[in-house]
Amino acid sequence: MGRITLDKVTKSFGDVNVIPPLDLTINDGEFVVFVGPSGCGKSTLLRLIAGLEDVTSGQIRIDGEDATDMPPAKRGLAMVFQSYALYPHMSVRKNIAFPMKMAGVPQDEQKRRIEAAAKSLNLTDYLDRRPGQLSGGQRQRVAIGRAIVREPSAFLFDEPLSNLDAALRVNMRLEISELHNALKTTMIYVTHDQVEAMTMADKIVVLRAGNIEQVGSPLELYHTPQNEFVAGFIGSPKMNLIRGAEADKHGVATIGIRPEHLAASTESGLWQGTVGVAEHLGSDTFLHVHDHGLGSEPLTVRVDGEMPVRHGDRIFLTPDESKLHRFDMQGLRA
């Protein structure tokens, strides 16, 4: 079981209020991702749940039990750190065994769990090495192994992939998702990378300055962002936000259109502009369009497959009206 409830939780460091009163429920077995720009309080929030930081006020409940003043060791949660935080003086085997040793798990049971974890994480051949002799990806697997063997009620991941190179990151992302499918244990995952959030989460919590901007499934956030911040943060490339006369036509302060919802043509369309940079990826083409008369920011367009346009070419764009997002003066969804 791993149902975690935050009830009016706040956190201040001295006079600086990092988390204003915040309520959140994480259901058993859910994969929840906290996402937001750096300094938004997502790591602090995770550390509050872990017990590594004390809440200033409010209550944290784990499976209905008040855990607000419990030390981290007693909360039954496992954490994977960005820096892996392996014990450098212990072999991989001892690293993985450490939480079980602390919990007084019998030797033969320890051995069984270590072997099972090592097998599922491809670490069997490395059990007698020290962390210093492993690559970044292997170290991260050891850290995950150390978390698994505890059989925690929830896993906490603090930006676990940001020290890995891009290719490895994609692999580890899949491995963590598969792990979640296999274990069905609650996972809370902190990242600043919205692609990780979109691909892994059951539920995304978008944070800004300690406030929850929106909670929802990846596609809910994609299709119905509640405000301009979420609209701009979720989705890659970013949503185009247009203010001024064009937005007035729709009776709102700002309209937003995602790059994939703009149809590009060399012949005709609603808006026109000049191609600045054209990025040809083969599977898609990204066009950055200038001089469109809709504002100073270039418009980004995603075209399926190849489109033979180059820098300086004239281009016509037509937004898909049904996919238009409208926001009011306060930036809220209208």
Next chain:
Amino acid sequence: MARKVTTRRKAVVTVLAWLVGLAIFFPILWIVILSFKSEGDAIKTPFEVIFSSWTFESYATVQERSNYFRHFLNSVVISLGSTVIGLVIAIPAAWAMAFVPGRRTKDVLMWMLSTKMLPPVGVLVPIYLIFRNLGLLDTRLGLVIVLTLINLPIIVWMLYTYFKEIPGEILEAARMDGASLKNELIHVLTPMAVPGIASTLLLNIILAWNEAFWTLNLTAAKAAPLTAFIASYSSPEGLFYAKLSAASTMAIAPILIMGWFSQKQLVRGLTFGAVK
């Protein structure tokens, strides 16, 4: 960042380094040489000293006149005792200052260091009187206590700087893994800080071994360590250079040998954090 170093430049630096090294080492070398000379030869000019005959006479006399082994044992007990007790107190203290610093941690550290700036003679009378009243004069226990106290700031400071280098996340990981504070200190922090703790240990043994002010003033015969043993040879009836040198050589030999074997560890420890 390769820098061109000419052979001549290298030679000059090497010669200079050797000269400095010799200047530092020379007094010790001279003591050792004098200890193998007769009392009469020892007071001659340096040139004559070197070419006079060698003898074990002084060692024989020193051995006859005083019990070297008892002083040696006192030195061992006092230096090891004060260092071990110091470490037991300082490891948790340094842990607290390095990983859960409070608003006044820096001030406390500075205050601890400032106690080292007080001339010890300033507190000699009160400590002497306290020791007399507690019956600690001329006891090993008394010396262990006083040396623990005077070296504690150094131990705490050294450990604090080592601990600062250990990433806090690893200790947090231990906490998440269910380690109690005791287990965190024993299974994670201490093994990771072994190089630092070892050099702190070595340095403190050396400091305690060489400490002369308190050992001379607070002991008479029973608990007197090797420092008092040396001092007993600078008598008012006149200087006995050869015997004094023989006693000194015997007193510094154990620590010199220990220092020689652990020099790598010591250098690494003392420059820890300075070069990375």
